[in-house]
Amino acid sequence: xxxxxxxxxxxxxxxxxxxxxxxxxxxxxxxxxxxxxxxxxxxxxxxxxxxxxxxxxxxxxxxxxxxxxxxxxxxxxxxxxxxxxxxxxxxxxxxxxxxxxxxxxxxxxxxxxxxxxxxxxxxxxxxxxxxxxxxxxxxxxxxxxxxxxxxxxxxxxxxxxxxxxxxxxxxxxxxxxxxxxxxxxxxxxxxxxxxxxxxxxxxxxxxxxxxxxxxxxxxxxxxxxxxxxxxxxxxxxxxxxxxxxxxxxxxxxxxxxxxxxxxxxxxxxxxxxxxxxxxxxxxxxxxxxxxxxxxxxxxxxxxxxxxxxxxxxxxxxxxxxxxxxxxxxxxxxxxxxxxxxxxxxxxxxxxxxxxxxxxxxxxxxxxxxxxxxxxxxxxxxxxxxxxxxxxxxxxxxxxxxxxxxxxxxxxxxxxxxxxxxxxxxxxxxxxxxxxxxxxxxxxxxxxxxxxxxxxxxxxxxxxxxxxxxxxxxxxxxxxxxxxxxxxxxxxxxxxxxxxxxxxxxxxxxxxxxxxxxxxxxxxxxxxxxxxxxxxxxxxxxxxxxxxxxxxxxxxxxxxxxxxxxxxxxxxxxxxxxxxxxxxxxxxxxxxxxxxxxxxxxxxxxxxxxxxxxxxxxxxxxxxxxxxxxxxxxxxxxxxxxxxxxxxxxxxxxxxxxxxxxxxxxxxxxxxxxxx
Numbered sequence: 001x002x003x004x005x006x007x008x009x010x011x012x013x014x015x016x017x018x019x020x021x022x023x024x025x026x027x028x029x030x031x032x033x034x035x036x037x038x039x040x041x042x043x044x045x046x047x048x049x050x051x052x053x054x055x056x057x058x059x060x061x062x063x064x065x066x067x068x069x070x071x072x073x074x075x076x077x078x079x080x081x082x083x084x085x086x087x088x089x090x091x092x093x094x095x096x097x098x099x100x101x102x103x104x105x106x107x108x109x110x111x112x113x114x115x116x117x118x119x120x121x122x123x124x125x126x127x128x129x130x131x132x133x134x135x136x137x138x139x140x141x142x143x144x145x146x147x148x149x150x151x152x153x154x155x156x157x158x159x160x161x162x163x164x165x166x167x168x169x170x171x172x173x174x175x176x177x178x179x180x181x182x183x184x185x186x187x188x189x190x191x192x193x194x195x196x197x198x199x200x201x202x203x204x205x206x207x208x209x210x211x212x213x214x215x216x217x218x219x220x221x222x223x224x225x226x227x228x229x230x231x232x233x234x235x236x237x238x239x240x241x242x243x244x245x246x247x248x249x250x251x252x253x254x255x256x257x258x259x260x261x262x263x264x265x266x267x268x269x270x271x272x273x274x275x276x277x278x279x280x281x282x283x284x285x286x287x288x289x290x291x292x293x294x295x296x297x298x299x300x301x302x303x304x305x306x307x308x309x310x311x312x313x314x315x316x317x318x319x320x321x322x323x324x325x326x327x328x329x330x331x332x333x334x335x336x337x338x339x340x341x342x343x344x345x346x347x348x349x350x351x352x353x354x355x356x357x358x359x360x361x362x363x364x365x366x367x368x369x370x371x372x373x374x375x376x377x378x379x380x381x382x383x384x385x386x387x388x389x390x391x392x393x394x395x396x397x398x399x400x401x402x403x404x405x406x407x408x409x410x411x412x413x414x415x416x417x418x419x420x421x422x423x424x425x426x427x428x429x430x431x432x433x434x435x436x437x438x439x440x441x442x443x444x445x446x447x448x449x450x451x452x453x454x455x456x457x458x459x460x461x462x463x464x465x466x467x468x469x470x471x472x473x474x475x476x477x478x479x480x481x482x483x484x485x486x487x488x489x490x491x492x493x494x495x496x497x498x499x500x501x502x503x504x505x506x507x508x509x510x511x512x513x514x515x516x517x518x519x520x521x522x523x524x525x526x527x528x529x530x531x532x533x534x535x536x537x538x539x540x541x542x543x544x545x546x547x548x549x550x551x552x553x554x555x556x557x558x559x560x561x562x563x564x565x566x567x568x569x570x571x572x573x574x575x576x577x578x579x580x581x582x583x584x585x586x587x588x589x590x591x592x593x594x595x596x597x598x599x600x601x602x603x604x605x606x607x608x609x610x611x612x613x614x615x616x617x618x619x620x621x622x623x624x625x626x627x628x629x630x631x632x633x634x635x636x637x638x639x640x641x642x643x644x645x646x647x648x649x650x651x652x653x654x655x656x657x658x659x660x661x662x663x664x665x666x667x668x669x670x671x672x673x674x675x
Contacts, residue, residue, distance in 0.1 A: 017162060018154065018162045018163060018164035019161070019162070019163050019164065020163075020164045020165065021045050021046055021047045021163070021164075021165050022044055022045040022046065022165060022166050022167065022407075023039055023044055023045065023046035023047075023165060023166070023167050023168075023169060023403075024046070024047055024049065024153060024155060024163060024165035024167075024168050024169070025039075025046060025047070025048040025049065025169045025171055026049050026136050026139075026155075026168070026169070026170050026171060026172050027048075027049070027050065027170070027171040027172035027173060027373070028048050028049075028050035028052075028055040028056070028057075028119075028123065028130045028132070028171075029055065029056055029057075029058055029059075029119070029171060029172075029173050029373060030056065030092060030119065030373065030389045030392070030393070031171035031173070031372040031373025031374070031376075031392050031396055032048050032050070032055075032169075032171035032172075032372070032373070033048070033055055033092060033119060033122055033123055033128060033130075034092050034093065034372075034392070034393050034396045034397075035048075035169050035171060035372055035396050035399070035400065036048050036123075036128040036129065036130065037092070037093070037094055037122075037126060037128065038396070038397060038400040039400065040126070040127075040128060040129070041095075042400070042404060042408075042410075044408075046129060047129055047131055047163070047165075048128065048129060048130040048131065049131055049134045049135075049136050049155070049157070049163075050130055050131065050132050050133075050134065051133070051134065051135035051136075052132065052133070053132050053133055054116070054119075054120055054132065055119040055120055055122070055123045055130060056115060056116050056118075056119035056120070058173055058175055059112045059113075059115045059116050059119070060112075060116050061192070062112070062192075063112060063213075063214065063217055064191060064192075064194070064196050064214075064217070064218070065196055065217050065218070065220075065221050066111050066112045066113065067109050067110075067111065067112070067217075067252070068090070068109055068110050068111070068112055068115060069109060069213060069246075069250045069252055069253070070089035070090050070109075070110075070388065070389060070390065071087065071088075071089050071108060071109065072088065072089070072090055072101055072102060072105055072106075072107060072108055072109070072110050073087035073088060073108065074102050074106060074108075080432050081097075082432045082433060082434055083431070083432040083434070085390075085434035086434045086437045086438065088100065088101060088102065088390070089388065089389060089390035090110065090115065090118070090389055090390070091389075091393075092122055092389070092393055093393050093394075093397060094122070094126060096125060096126065098125065099118075099121065099122055099125065099126075101118055104117065104118045104121075109252060134157045134158075134161075135157060135158045136155050136156070136157055136337060137156060137157060137158055137337055138155070138156040138337055138339065139153060139154070139155050139156075139168070139337055139338050139339060139342060140153075140154050140339035140341055140342070141153065141154070141339070141341045141342060141366070142154050142164075147166055148166040148167060148368060148406075148407055149166070149167070149367040149368030150367070151366075151367075151368070152164050152165065152166060153165050153166070153167075153168040153368070153369070155168075166368065166407075167368045167369075167370070167403065167407070168368065168369045168370070169370050169372055169399075170355075170369065170370070170371045170372065170375065171371075171372040171373045171375070171396075172333075172334065172375065173331075173333075173373055173374045173375055174330075174331040174332055174333050174353060174354070174374050174375055175331050175334065176331055176332050176333070176334045177190055177191070177192055177327075177329070177330075177331055177332075178329035178330050178331060178332055178353065179327065179329070180209070180273045180274060180327070180329065181274075182273065182274055182275075182276050182277055182278075182291060183277035183278070183291060183294050184277050184278025184279055184280070184286075185278065187278050187280055187286055187325060188209065188278070188325045188326070188327045189324060189325065189326050189327065190326075190327050191210075191214050191215075191218060191326065191327060191328040191329075194218070194326050196221060198221060198222050198224070198225045199225070201222040201225050201226050201324070202225045202226075203225070203226075203227060204226055204227060204323035204324060205226065205227045205228060205320065205321070205322050205323050206219075206222065206226050206228075206229045206230070206322060206323065206324050206325075206326065207229075207230050207231075207232065207286070207288065207318070207322045207324070207325045207326070208229060208230070208231045208232075208325075208326050208328055209231075209232060209233070209273055209325065209326065209327045209328065209329060210231070210233055210327065210328035210329045210330070211231060211233035211235065211236075211237055211238075211249070211268070212247075212248075212249070212328065212329075212330055213247075213249060213250060213253055214328040214330060215231060215233075215328035216231075216249055216253035216254055216255075216256060217253050217328075218326060218328055219231065219253075219255070219256045219266075220253050220255050220256070223255050223256060223259065223266070227265070228265035228266050228267070229256060229266045230266070230267050230268075230269060230317075230318060230322075231256065231266075231267070231268050231269070232268075232269040232270070232271055232273070232276075232318075233268075233269075233270065233271075233273070234270065234271065234272050234273060235270065236270060236496060237249055237257070237268060237496075238496040239254070239496070241500060242494070242495065242496060242497075242498050242499075242500050243382065243494050243495060243496055243498075244489055244493075244494045244519075245382045245383065245384075245494075246385055246388060247382065247387060247388070248382075248496075256268075267317075269317055269318065274291070275290055275291050275292075276288060276289075276290065276291065277289045277290060277291045277293070277294050278325060279306055279308075281321065284323075285321035285322065285323065286321060286322045286323070286324070286325055287308060287321050287322075288309075288318040288322070289306065289307075289308050289309055290309060293306065293307045293308070293309070294306065330353070331353070332352075332353035332354075333346070333353060333354055333355055333375050335355070342363070342365060342366045342369065343363070343364075343365025343366055344356075344363060344365060344366070344369075345364070345365060347378045350381065350382075351377075351378040351381050354371075354375055354376070354377055354378035354381070355371055355375060355378070356378070357370075357371045357376060357378060357379065358465070358466070359379055359463055359464075359465020359466050360399075360402060360463060360465070360466045360469075360473065361376050361379065361395060361398075361399050361463070370399050370403075372392065372395070372396050372399060373387075373392045373396070374387045374388070374392070376392065376395065379395075379442065379463075379465065380439070380441075380442045383441060383442070384438075384439050384440055384441055384442045385438045385439060386439060386442060390438050391438050391439050391442075394434075394435035394438065394439050394443055394461055395439065395442075395443070395463070397435075397461070398443065398461060398462065398463050401413065401474075402473055405473060405474055405475045406473075409475070410475075411474060411475030411476055412459050412462065412473070412474035412475060412476060413459070413460070414448075414457045414458060414459045414474075414476060415457070415458045416450075416455055416456070416457050416458075417455065417456055417458060418454070418455050418603070418607045419453055419454055419455055419456060419579070419581070419583070419603050419607075420583065420585065420603050420604045420607055420608070422447070422456060422575055422583060423568065423571060423572045423575060423583055425447075425456075425458055426445075426447075426483075426485060426521075426523065426571065426575075427561065427562065427567070427568060427571070429445055429460070429485065430485065430487070430521040430553065430561050431560065431561055431562060433445070433460070433461075435460070435461040436461065436485070436486065436487050436521075437487055437519070439461070440486065440487035440488060440489070440519060441464075441486060441487070441488055441489075441543045442463065442464065442465070442543075443461040443462065443463060443464070443486075444461070444462055444463075444464045444467075444484050444485055444486040445458065445459065445460050445461065445462070445484075445485040445486075446458075446459040446462050446467075446470065446478075446482060446483070446484055446485075447459075447482060447483040447484075447485070448476060448477070448478050448480075448482050449480040449481045449482060449483075449579075450480060451479075451480050452480075453480070453481075453579045453581060454603065454606075454607075457476060459474060459476065462474065464484065464486065464543055464544060465535075467484070467529070467530055467535065467544065468529065468530055468531055468532040468534070468535045469532070470529060471529065478528075478529045481525070481526060481527045481528065481578075482525075482526050482529065483523055483524065483525050483526075483575075483578075484523070484524040484525075484526070484544060484547075485521060485522075485523050485524075486521070486522055486524075486543060486544075487519050487520065487521055487522070488519070488520065488522045488543070489517065489518065489519055490515070490516055490517035490518070491541060493505075493517040493518070500517075505517055506518060506555060506557065507554055507555055508554065508566075509554065509566075510554050510565070510566045510567075510569075510570045512554070513551075513552040513553060513554035513555075513570070514552045516552055516554055516555035517555065518555040519555070519559070520552060520553055520554065520555040520556070520561075521552075521553040521561060522550065522551070522552050522553070523550070523551045523553070523571070523574065524544050524547040524549075524550050525547055525548050525549040525550070525551075525578045526547055526548055527548050530544070530545045548578075549574070549577070549578050551570070551571065551574040553567055553570070553571060554566055554567065554570075572584070581602070581603060582602040582603070582604075583602075583603065583604075584602065584604065585604045585608075586602060586604050586605055586609075587621075587625055587630065587631055588609050589622075589625075589631055590605075590630075590631060591604075591605035591608070591609035591610070592609070595610075
């Protein structure tokens with residue numbers, strides 16, 4: 001049987017034998033393992049290819065100084081596991097509670113070696129199907145009308161073994177170092193190979209190319225032993241607390257900013273690296289000049305024959321020679337293994353290091369090819385957390401749900417609730433959902449209204465970039481309107497040049513909620529699903545097209561949106577205005593009175609009292625309701641006129657039954673009080 005199953009997975013193309021799987025995943029880093037987990041839970045046929053002997057090979061080398069900048073918050077004061085994931089930036093999603101990162105490290109910023117051990121356990125404990133020591137060196141297409149997407153993906157590894165799959169998930173990350181070529185760039189040391197021993201830099205003068213976390217991490221390591229450190233980059237420094245983007249400079253690495261601004265020799269400079277040139281003198285010192293000074297010059301003729309900037313400008317900033325120049329420019333995606341038939345093209349501008357993909361994380365050039373993890377960050381670059389574990393663990397789950405619907409007819413998971421639970425459902429999610437919180441402005445909860453707004457269907461963490469395709473991508477219908485719940489920062493609050501600590505930076509009153517600056521929930525209401533045309537025409541900084549109505553829940557210092565007056569009441573009134581209904585919950589006596597005085601009962605009465613559901617009455621409850629002004633006190637009212645009370649009781653109950661209204665226990669309580 002085993003031989004038969006193995007043979008069934010083999011196919012032959014042009015004389016070559018291919019081992020077939022429905023899904024092929026390239027890379028066993030965090031994103032690849034996360035995708036494998038969801039595929040395995042769904043019982044799908046998949047294989048993960050990893051070029052190294054163990055998962056997470058990137059973390060075996062990087063960051064070079066071994067301290068991660070992803071936080072590992074042990075204590076939040078809450079036991080809700082979903083809420084706690086908001087402050088756990090390292091764990092992958094799984095059903096196994098042992099695989100929470102807090103069980104592996106107590107450090108707020110953990111060591112990278114711990115991440116390697118965690119990923120090894122994740123793969124082994126969950127028995128994920130990973131094929132190690134397999135480097136995929138070529139990927140191409142084979143047209144076939146029988147295939148899921150009209151073609152198969154053909155993969156070849158370093159041993160010339162061949163594989164075939166219907167859907168390809170690329171989770172290989174960005175690991176090719178960014179290199180800038182200019183005259184003298186051969187003297188530059190790369191971040192990936194430079195020494196991490198501070199003793200090797202004692203008494204030296206250092207120039208660092210780059211201004212990201214790897215550059216500042218390198219500077220932080222040698223700050224106390226060098227003469228001085230200069231850092232040059234094309235753009236100004238971007239602080240994560242100002243931009244609210246976790247990929248920008250984090251406080252843990254910014255010691256050089258202190259020494260620069262406090263004039264302790266270190267400094268930052270702006271300039272295009274491609275305009276630079278480096279000249280080495282006889283003493284081995286490295287001099288910085290500009291490329292145009294070297295035009296028509298022979299750089300090998302010696303420094304004495306070359307004009308340096310300080311020859312014309314005697315206070316040129318980098319006139320002092322350097323002992324070492326270190327390149328810390330980050331990484332880019334490896335496009336080299338993909339055949340032209342796949343049309344895997346780099347993005348444009350500041351996302352050129354990533355492949356071009358749609359908001360659904362599918363390649364723009366090839367259907368059925370999805371990019372996961374860090375390499376998918378072009379969707380939300382410098383906007384959200386999609387390039388990091390605490391972000392792409394959710395986008396990977398979203399991609400899996402899209403694939404389940406497309407290839408296996410499994411609709412996007414949803415839950416149906418009566419309309420009376422609308423306010424509660426939203427409040428619950430905005431207070432504990434981690435996917436909404438981490439992937440703000442990218443993933444959203446969708447509420448699909450049923451006909452006549454008597455019920456709704458709740459979908460969690462859907463990519464809003466493909467909102468117009470919701471019915472096709474999820475298998476759910478949106479014919480009666482919808483709400484979209486996302487988290488947002490204030491429109492003009494984030495930016496490299498913003499002062500985020502200014503006085504009165506926070507809003508506290510519900511009527512000014514639309515001016516909230518810090519992360520807060522925003523609810524969009526659409527009477528119909530937005531079209532693709534409307535999605536394309538939305539303003540650049542808007543996550544969604546103009547809605548029929550919008551509501552901001554005012555920001556909260558504790559990120560606890562449960563205040564009855566500031567948070568819940570304004571939300572409920574917004575929902576009521578959108579639906580033209582009353583979402584309040586009523587006591588049975590109020591529902592009883594509404595049944596005789598209104599043509600239409602509130603939903604809570606229709607779905608509760610009229611179905612013999614609701615709170616069971618008691619003397620204490622009735623007294624509390626009267627004292628609070630929620631009910632009128634009818635205990636001393638004579639409804640019967642000259643008739644005896646027994647006759648009144650009987651006729652009242654009979655009248656209710658004649659109108660099809662059930663007699664609720666609270667009514668007996670009222671009658672008992674009358675007696």
